[in-house]
Amino acid sequence: MVQGTTSDAGKSILVTGLCRVLRRRGVQVAPFKPQNMSLNSAVTADGGEIGRAQALQAQAAGVAAHSDMNPVLLKPASDTRAQVILRGRAISDLRASEYHDYKRVAMDTVLAAWEALGQQYEALVVEGAGSPAEINLRENDIANMGFAETVDCPVILIADIDRGGVFAHLVGTLALLSPSEQARVQGFVINRFRGDLALLQPGLDWLEERTGKPVLGVLPYLQHLQLDAEDAIDSAQGAKEANCLKVVVPVFPRISNHTDFDALRHHPQVELVYVPPGQQPPPADLVILPGSKNVRADLQWLQDGGWDAHLQRHLRYGGRVLGICGGYQMLGDMIADPQGVEDSAGSSTGLGLLPVHTVLEANKALLQVSGTLPGGTPVTGYEIHCGQSQRAPDHEAFALLDDGREDGCRSSDGQVAGTYLHGLFDHPDACRELLIWAGLGDARAEDRDALREREIDRLADSLEQHLDLSALFPQWCAG
Template sequence: MSKSIMIQGAGSNVGKSMLVAGIARACVKRGLSVAPFKPQNMSNNAAVTADGGEIGRAQALQARACGLDPIVDMNPVLLKPETETGAQVIVQGQRLTTLRARDYGKMKSTLMPRVLESFERLKQGRDLVIVEGAGSPAEINLRSGDIANMGFAEAAHVPVVLAGDIDRGGVIAQLVGTHAVLPKSDQSLIKAFLVNKFRGDVALFSDGAKEIATRTGWSDLGTLPWFADAWKLPAEDVLDIATRKGGRFKIVVPKLGRIANFDDLDPLVNEPDVTVEIIEPGRPLPLDADLVLIPGSKSTISDLAEFRRQGWDIDLQAHTRRGGHVLGICGGYQMLGREICDDNGIEGNPGRVPGLGHLDVVTKLEPKKTLSRTEAIDRNSGETLQGYEIHLGRTEGPDTARAWLSIGERAEGASNETGRVRGCYLHGLFSADGFRRQYLTGLGARVSDASYDGQVEATLDALAQHIEAHLDLDMLLSIAK
């Protein structure tokens, strides 16, 4: 009989995604068949699934921790923010609609049957499903119609473990305060708590943990020390994107307002000779950049406008005049062209906007989304790479005659005459060790012989060991039902 447990957080970014991944890998190492589940996620960092849909990138990592291919049932509702007040609604892997936040609030309770349907399918034939909450159950103003936290736990009869983040301070208030504001029916769903991200000697917090247990009546699963290698795992939240100082070769990445699928950066961050510098708004692109990488975007036209407002278009012109290299991926590729045509009003009012003009191509945005896992060949090195495509629109023009990737019989991407400016739609290309080495070496970087996938696997194993050492997994499994 399948059992389930839900990890909720006393706040956002307390480490729920990593906790689920680590607990999942630890349980797999104990011989259990495990699957991850997140009823509702909000992220522009999406993964393409084996069954042809899209889910949050964190659930793809959690699936990997379980030794599974990601499928849409692992994250049946995905919200992809397009503006400050609106988001694209993805249900069971496919785009349903785009709604303002207040309209989604009215709609979300109607999605519970789809959420429970996915959850029941996922449970079939598995020993354990580990569920991740979203945000915090303390947001009791959102409790009505909730499908992400206590609303789901109540409907699916899943016991809850509440995680607090001691690194940001006030963890006793986080956990005891959550207990205080919850209605008694929701309090009773929480069976245990844990404290995450402790720096130093965890024994120093024993009195604090006892105080939480006394004031809430919840069992103490343990205090988890800071996991220093967390940065080696793919980041889900845009808040986790940070400059990583490595060696002399510098890749700069302008931080777009609607940056999407930024997992493209993760294999680059892991190269010892490479520094990946995230350029926040208000800062110019550095003069010493070896490569400017323009990442994906959920709202290409608005991010292009912001790119110009920051003056990054002028910086990019100067960079190319100095002989610098540029790579645009997906939305970044579209920005590099001569024009973006949105005659259907997909990203706002219908119209056409000039691109940055570094590639002689034109993008036409279209309603149908391209969503596929893809194997490609780098025409320059002959290396095979696997990635995924997730975009709206087609890009055509003279510079596509210098396409640098082949996908079956189809040419993909574009290059300018010098070959120093390139673009493509393929995400995940740097995860291929051979291609990454060839590409970076061609730009003058020194590269390691490490396997990126191997490093992710080793980090998941280390995280599982870390959790086994500091949390009471036997208690957690006894709570699951």
């Protein structure tokens, strides 16, 4: 089990790389994260919902993503309330105080999923959440040491040296664990190191002497590692060509599945700008409204920030607008939530850019889909939404799906489109066609999945060079 001294210490990336390392050696391996809190999710082969990072780890392991790989997923709806998803299915919304007591029940779900995976795979590589030293969260813990102690799983601690204070992070975290938990820690991994390792060596010697634990590896900072972020928005972009297509994405307070735009961030012909709260959007060729965990609240945020007027001005100058999932719902005339599925019951007037009415329902659609755009270009993606949207019959659908359904809507003038398909830019042909629609006449096809594979291999190459794999996996990596 990989646990971290902080959030974003490198747990997800390390588990991803270890899954690929073991796969290379012919080991049947799968990832596992007992509890995840993230609005970046993916649909699994069994029709469930898990954290996006676990889907990436499954790809690294060469296996189909399954809901048991992340048996507890929490999707925040506000600062104090989250949707609770168990083994891929949403069961309720709970306040933080309520969930703290509910963790006893959630642990049974975690252990059932752990046992099921253990019967299918030779190895499970487990990812913790946040830090194991959060004193206020230790009671009934299912995410870190509480889980490791229950299933008797060895642990390594990873810390990010690029942030500074790496020795304090490691020694302090270890000191705050119980004696049995301290004994469970097999060693340390230091992540994102830049510079001369010889200058770090005295610190490594001190750390090993002070704690009695080995440093299992010092991992270098991998520049421009283009892998899906677990939760935090990654705005880094690679080199761009001249005359790029300008794309703007507003950062909703409850934005979800922003990994939809990774293919655009890394496309050499696209300059993508995330616009956070309080900032004015720059001129663009294409504005994309992303998904949202609380669509009516984020629609109100959009309207309060003057985005409705900005979009009207953007369209008058010939720009394009695309809405994905919650963003698609916002582009319509009305969003009704009669049951209070996402927040208090009620209705909201939409942006009125597409003739669409949406009703939010308790049953969530979780589907992996494929189909074609109107011109016949193939498209793939996945659906995660509670809303059911009806478009005016005289308007064209965004895509025709292989299961016979019609998805989304296009405006009669061709400037506005909406879809429920997450991940549609990952398909190289669909991405190219959408960029041409947005104004990039010479758009090239870029294969996001092939790039993801290359980056996973680059990560695994680094682990094989800088990590003591024989200490971690003596049965598979000896010598």
